[in-house]
Amino acid sequence: MSSQNMQNEKEELLDINKASEQDMLGRKISKSYVSKIMEYREITGGFDKLEDLKRIKGVGDATYQKLSKFLKVGSAPTKKVLNINSADELTLKYYGFSKKEIKKIQTYLDKNDRITDNIEFQKLVNKKTYEELKDLINYGGKK
Missing domain, CATH: 1.10.150 (DNA polymerase; domain 1)
Incomplete structure (x- = not known):
């Protein structure tokens, strides 16, 4: 795979710290997970690393693997106190x-x-x- 193809593939991933609810739903991420991701962002300020998804109830290894095909941490969160x-x-x-x-x-x-x-x-x-x-x-x- 060329570096250009890899770049395009990476650009297709949604930034978990900035993606809207509609963007995530558009990628066929279930409404319940989208709601929990939005709640996590609201409470903490965002995700430091994608593995933080596993802190959300119902997100184990298998679900994490599925979600990681659509999401990335593209921007640093502004963590809340x-x-x-x-x-x-x-x-x-x-x-x-x-x-x-x-x-x-x-x-x-x-x-x-x-x-x-x-x-x-x-x-x-x-x-x-x-x-x-x-x-x-x-x-x-x-x-």
């Missing part, structure tokens, strides 16, 4: 927290009312999660 003290379970999942981390955060908030700073936050999540999200976390407000 995460208010850790008021975020619900779905929001935490979309930001990439594991089930174990979500449970630890919820348990901590039930006992302490709020997480006040990066020092407390760092104790609740693994190092990788902390490093990825530390600059996006807002500690204002309470649950």
Whole structure:
């Protein structure tokens, strides 16, 4: 395959961070997945990598493989700040927290009312999660 053909093929993929609902539906992506993709973008600001699709309920390996034939991350997302003290379970999942981390955060908030700073936050999540999200976390407000 020539580089020109590869370029044309790549251009046909929709940018998951910019594509409209109609664009995705036009590619025969089911309405339920389109709605979840739009919801993810609304909550987090967008996808850093296509694999983030797997954070969406119902998107496993097989569905991811199908969706990756139509979508790409063509533009960097403008990630939204995460208010850790008021975020619900779905929001935490979309930001990439594991089930174990979500449970630890919820348990901590039930006992302490709020997480006040990066020092407390760092104790609740693994190092990788902390490093990825530390600059996006807002500690204002309470649950």
